[in-house]
Each structure stands twice: as C-alpha cells, then as structure tokens.
Amino acid sequence: MGDKQTPRKLFDGFINAAVSIIDSPVTWFRERVVTPNRESYPWYHQKFRRVPTIDECYTDDVICFYEANSQFKRDKAVDSEILAILRIRMEDCNMFHGPDAVAKCKSLVETYKEAEGNWFCKYGDLGFHGNVKDAYMKQKHRMVWERRHGPVGSGMRDAAAAAGDE
Structure with a gap:
C-alpha cells in the first residue's frame, strides 16, 4: 500500500514545485509593484472636481467657460x-425572453425610455459640436416654452387659456 502512494507524492511535489517557480515571480511583482502604486496612479478611475456651471461664470471669464465646457463633455x-448600457440590457432581455419579453422586460424598457428622453432633453439637437452654452440656451428656451405653453409634448395652449393663467 505504501508503494502506490509514493509515485503520487512525487508527482504532486513536482507539480507544486513547477507551479511555485511560475507563480512566485508573478506574485512578487503584484505585491511589490502593482498594489503599492495603484493608489497613486491618476488614471485609475480619475475623479475630477466639479467646476462651476456656465450660469455661474462671468461673461468675460474664458477659463470658467472652458472648465464648464470640459465638465459638460x-x-x-x-x-x-x-x-x-441600458440599451444593451434591454436588448439582451428582449432576446433572452423572446415572446414573453413584453411582460418580463417592462421595467427595463421603461427605465431605458425615461433615460433616453432625459438624454435627448439635455443633449439632443445640439449636434457633434454642441457646447455647454448651446445646452444652457436650449434649457432656457425650453423653460420659457413650458411657462408659456405647458409641458413640451402636451400641445400648445390657446391664447385665452394662457391669458387666464397670468
């Protein structure tokens, strides 16, 4: 019985030695180089400070405008x-559930539609070269429209109803 376990122990010892020869330098490098320096690298999930928005900038402050535009981008x-990511999740759910997707993916579809509407409300119709000033003017014009005519998409109120509100 002792004779059968001896080759197995030798084989296990050889495998453990081979693994430690390969694994030891990798483990040393990770523990001595990667882990201590990970916190000091600025490109690991860099966090930018929030800068003043465009409505807080003076009209002649070019630096503030540049920072606000960078934050906007x-x-x-x-x-x-x-x-x-929301679109991919919704499409994956639809593909996975097939005919039952209407009922089973309803919350994902609603979340995506709401996020899509919010994204378009803020960034839509600005084009590729749209900047923070264009977005601010779009928001201002939308607020003026809503004050005069009600929420966007609800149809325009007539002049008599608008006069009665004021």
Missing part, C-alpha cells in the same frame, strides 16, 4: 455610456 460621455 465629460458628463455627456458618461450619460451616453449609461444610455448604451
């Missing part, structure tokens, strides 16, 4: 990625 990129 970062926010647009993040919102676009969130929308893309």
